[in-house]
Amino acid sequence: xxxxxxxxxxxxxxxxxxxxxxxxxxxxxxxxxxxxxxxxxxxxxxxxxxxxxxxxxxxxxxxxxxxxxxxxxxxxxxxxxxxxxxxxxxxxxxxxxxxxxxxxxxxxxxxxxxxxxxxxxxxxxxxxxxxxxxx
Numbered sequence: 001x002x003x004x005x006x007x008x009x010x011x012x013x014x015x016x017x018x019x020x021x022x023x024x025x026x027x028x029x030x031x032x033x034x035x036x037x038x039x040x041x042x043x044x045x046x047x048x049x050x051x052x053x054x055x056x057x058x059x060x061x062x063x064x065x066x067x068x069x070x071x072x073x074x075x076x077x078x079x080x081x082x083x084x085x086x087x088x089x090x091x092x093x094x095x096x097x098x099x100x101x102x103x104x105x106x107x108x109x110x111x112x113x114x115x116x117x118x119x120x121x122x123x124x125x126x127x128x129x130x131x132x133x134x135x
Contacts, residue, residue, distance in 0.1 A: 033057070033110075034109055034110045035107065035109050037107055041105055046102050048098050048100055049098070049105055049131055051102070052108065057108075060110045063081055063082065081093050081094060082128065082129055083124055083126075084097055087132060097129065105131060105132070105133065110127060110128070110129055111124075111128040113126060
């Protein structure tokens with residue numbers, strides 16, 4: 001009887017540990033790979049949103065092609081490049097980030113192609129960078 005109880009306790013502890021690890025969800029060292037916070041932005045020297053992304057999450061600037069190819073891009077979202085939204089309004093391609101002063105940024109988020117298509121419709125094959133202003 002003691003062994004069955006010990007096994008049950010062990011499985012319960014293992015389940016809790018698994019849930020704790022799953023809740024980390026892509027975080028490393030307390031930062032999420034799909035979000036750039038105001039605190040992170042304040043920790044670097046940058047003049048616009050493009051520089052913030054380039055310094056903190058440069059992988060967001062890589063286009064993911066249909067065949068799995070990866071090419072850096074500066075094109076506007078029409079040919080499959082990354083699309084930028086500011087407070088929910090489409091601003092254009094990656095170059096639109098250069099027009100957003102760092103002082104106005106509260107948070108940036110990268111949304112992958114699947115979730116971007118669900119949220120914004122077709123034409124987001126390389127994903128979306130959402131910029132939220134301090135309003």
